[in-house]
Amino acid sequence: MAQATREYGEWPLKRLMSEVVGSGHKSADDMDYEQASEAFRRILDGEPDHTTLGAFWLANRWKRNTAEELAAFTDVMRESVRTAEPDSDPVDCGANYDGKHTSALLGVAAGCVAAGAGTPVVAHSGDRVPTQKATAYKHVLDALDVRTEIDPEESAEMVDATGFGFYYQPAFNPRIDGLFERRDAMGVRTFVNTIETLANPANADVHLGSFYHLPFAKRIVDTFGRSEQDLSRVLMFQGMEGYDDVRPGLTKVAEWREAPRASERSSGNEPRDGEFSDFEIQTGEYGMDFEGEDLEVADVAGDSARITREVLAGEREDRFADAVSLNAALRIYARGDCASIEEGLELARESIADGSAEAVLEDLQAF
Secondary structure (H helix, E strand, O other): OOOOEOOOEOOOHHHHHHHHHOOOOOOOOOOOHHHHHHHHHHHHOOOOOHHHHHHHHHHHHHHOOOHHHHHHHHHHHHOOOOOOOOOOOOEEEEOOOOOEOOEOOOHHHHHHHHHHOOOOEEEEEOOOOOOOOOEOHHHHHHHOOOOOOOOHHHHHHHHHHHOEEEEEHHHHOHHHHOOHHHHHHHOOOOHHHHHHHHOOOOOOOEEEEEOOOOHHHHHHHHHHHHOOOOOOEEEEEOOHHHOOOOOOOEEEEEEEEEOOOHHHOOOOOOOOOEEEEEEEEEHHHHOOOOOHHHHEOOOHHHHHHHHHHHHHOOOOOOHHHHHHHHHHHHHHHHOOOOOOHHHHHHHHHHHHHOOHHHHHHHHHHHO
């Protein structure tokens, strides 16, 4: 049985189960920052037996993790992440790694359009990550003949050379990748699905992410505010299939900006000062008349790659072109390269019209 040790501390997972998180959905207590940090160090080191680990993951799923717990998990994960910073300051796009099943994945096209407009973008994902094991960034890039299985240093070079960079999870976050089999055996999502999207391998200053359920947006914003990452801005929105694609109709966006001198806080479990706000994106207000079903495709990887090529080449003026432009506009806005979504849309459409967006894809394919 796992014991309290000098290496870890006083909280083996079995003790956390019996005394803190394992008493049920309504009566369970939350872990503090130190307890959660110790728990995840044990997990990454492979110390808990499989039964205890599975029970711990399920208990956390039932009780729902706090921002303080998620910040602790994220900070421990980041201790072993191989970061590589490009010279540019990109927007970090952390979509759900377990991917999409039915709708086109627009983030590659949107990233190329934003990059063509002068906003560097970074995306990252794994390969058929549990539980969905569906289509993620890697698979669309593979279908576009862009190299994806590269080291973080090459990923940073890719950003500076093209404006768009992809970081591959097994290369920059091998300890999380090492949990693949245990996560797969669980059959349900765990908090690892959340924190892996927050890895920020490029050490970007701005994070743009997505969520399945609206209340989760504020929790992730608070997670960044409590973590040791030094970000100045976070945008979270309820995307299609939980991905970082704005949904047709109404999309709620949660935004956080760091307050001046907020980075001087004393420790990782104290919330960083900042301003939280939210706003709505209504696609109809931009003349975009389509529904979620209109963005569905039969082959997510292959069709998304084809749509990407056609939109960037200026060969489409349909719902997919509109959706790509809007998502590019949000990336441009997130970095502060425009003052509004409307201005971002103008920049995005210019990037397509003058060939800049297509040139980014060509540079990626040649990299």
